[in-house]
Amino acid sequence: MAYLLHHLLTDAAAIDPSHEAVRGGGRSMSYGELNRASNGVAQALVAAGVQRGDRVAIYLPKSVEMVAAVYGALKAGAAYVPLDPRSPVRRVGVVAADCTVAAVVTTPGRAAPLLAALGEHRPDVVLLVEDGTEVDGILAAACSTYAEAVAGDPADPEVPAIDQDIAYILYTSGSTGVPKGVMLSHRNALTFVEWCAATIGVRGDDRFSNHAPLHFDLSVLDLYLAAAGGATVVLVPEDEAYLGAALVEFVNRERITVWYSVPSALTLMTRAVPDGTPATSFPTLRAVVFAGEVFPTKHLREFRALVPDVDLWNLYGPTETNVITYYRVGSVDDLPADDRTIPIGRPCRNTEVFALTAEGTVAGIGEEGELFARGSTVMKGYWGRRDRTAEVLVPDPLGRVLPDPCYRTGDLVRLRPDGDYDFLGRRDHQIKSRGYRIELGEVEAALNSHPSVAEAAAVAVAHEEWGSAIVAWVVPRAGEAVTVMSVKRHLVERIPRYMLPARVEILENGDLPRTSNGKIDRRRLTAEAAEAAEPGTAI
Numbered sequence: 001m002a003y004l005l006h007h008l009l010t011d012a013a014a015i016d017p018s019h020e021a022v023r024g025g026g027r028s029m030s031y032g033e034l035n036r037a038s039n040g041v042a043q044a045l046v047a048a049g050v051q052r053g054d055r056v057a058i059y060l061p062k063s064v065e066m067v068a069a070v071y072g073a074l075k076a077g078a079a080y081v082p083l084d085p086r087s088p089v090r091r092v093g094v095v096a097a098d099c100t101v102a103a104v105v106t107t108p109g110r111a112a113p114l115l116a117a118l119g120e121h122r123p124d125v126v127l128l129v130e131d132g133t134e135v136d137g138i139l140a141a142a143c144s145t146y147a148e149a150v151a152g153d154p155a156d157p158e159v160p161a162i163d164q165d166i167a168y169i170l171y172t173s174g175s176t177g178v179p180k181g182v183m184l185s186h187r188n189a190l191t192f193v194e195w196c197a198a199t200i201g202v203r204g205d206d207r208f209s210n211h212a213p214l215h216f217d218l219s220v221l222d223l224y225l226a227a228a229g230g231a232t233v234v235l236v237p238e239d240e241a242y243l244g245a246a247l248v249e250f251v252n253r254e255r256i257t258v259w260y261s262v263p264s265a266l267t268l269m270t271r272a273v274p275d276g277t278p279a280t281s282f283p284t285l286r287a288v289v290f291a292g293e294v295f296p297t298k299h300l301r302e303f304r305a306l307v308p309d310v311d312l313w314n315l316y317g318p319t320e321t322n323v324i325t326y327y328r329v330g331s332v333d334d335l336p337a338d339d340r341t342i343p344i345g346r347p348c349r350n351t352e353v354f355a356l357t358a359e360g361t362v363a364g365i366g367e368e369g370e371l372f373a374r375g376s377t378v379m380k381g382y383w384g385r386r387d388r389t390a391e392v393l394v395p396d397p398l399g400r401v402l403p404d405p406c407y408r409t410g411d412l413v414r415l416r417p418d419g420d421y422d423f424l425g426r427r428d429h430q431i432k433s434r435g436y437r438i439e440l441g442e443v444e445a446a447l448n449s450h451p452s453v454a455e456a457a458a459v460a461v462a463h464e465e466w467g468s469a470i471v472a473w474v475v476p477r478a479g480e481a482v483t484v485m486s487v488k489r490h491l492v493e494r495i496p497r498y499m500l501p502a503r504v505e506i507l508e509n510g511d512l513p514r515t516s517n518g519k520i521d522r523r524r525l526t527a528e529a530a531e532a533a534e535p536g537t538a539i
Contacts, residue, residue, distance in 0.1 A: 041072025
């Protein structure tokens, strides 16, 4: 039985060392090769002074070496900290300095800028993965190479560890603009992986896609569920991650059986499938899993029509909890006929969730409340932020004497008669305008239901008279014309006038901006809206 994440790899390597473990960038590693490479990384880190509980930064593009570095950090008894290779180096330096990384695994091209950004927080250990660039002379004496570390047949250093040790730290955007590190233990991740294996399933002949970058929590399912079943994980090229036609080709070329991503990636894939294509566009898929954002029902209906016989799962959970609820999507006929989104579902095994109303009582059927979660997937806390941790990991609000805290998600939900929860939106996405309480998710749902709209987003900006005004962005479907007037006519039939956007921007030749996780970059949209002229009157 695996009680540490890297046991999944060692167990799979013991069962079938020749089976393909990971493929990416035209290269591949078997389970035996990946196990030996991760042993080499671990040995190099330990020999250089990395100790149990230290943090090891992984600052690499998607590659088989990246996966070996992850397992190597775990085998060294450390927690890995994925750094976004596409973020400004200044922000990357802030993250690495915040958790005082003891080592960094990176490339020669990235090493010097990162170490310069770290300044006094520069780690003593640097392991370089060759990228074709020359090693800076200043770095040469202080660095060792990945190639040297994995040469030969190194043994697992077998650093003592327990399942409550921190396995990785994922940094998320903070409301103050300073990223905060979510500490997740081996047990946090394994509970989720074990639930996935029992519910979604995993087979040795499965081929998992890895669409999410390593610093995004969706990558946990791809890497570790594949290892749990001795399956193969195939890394989606970073430069193709949000190109619909390229993703469709990737799924079929790589014979992917299990896909996991944010819904917007599936929407792009749907749009890339030619009209009239029969429901055999993805012949190898057996399961598609999505999470991270709301899947507009119109787009979900279109995707479902392409994969009528594929198991479809909606997973919900903040980074701080892994996944805590799930919903199995039915047929096209089972989907809501109107603009309502599908539920986030019911609790996963070994997880307790409940919602509290504004009055502090447990929300009953049909009542709105904030969702709380308790269970072994809930994080240990935020790195170095006890005050912030105490705000969200709270004693049981129901007054029970429990040994562990509950996590306040900040998400608003409503309990359905069938036991599933509907997601209503974020507390911080709920605004007041002219005295009315408005959920921006409802505005976006109405925008997305327009037949000629491919994608839409709504944000709020400060308004001198109203308190807040809504600004919306709309991306037309390819080959279709969308005007502000057509959006106006569509919205007035679906939402109250006080919810109508004050301004609508039509993006004729572009898409909505994205974060590195693939989600809509609402922070950027809000900044752009605030910089523009103040909206005057509602449409």
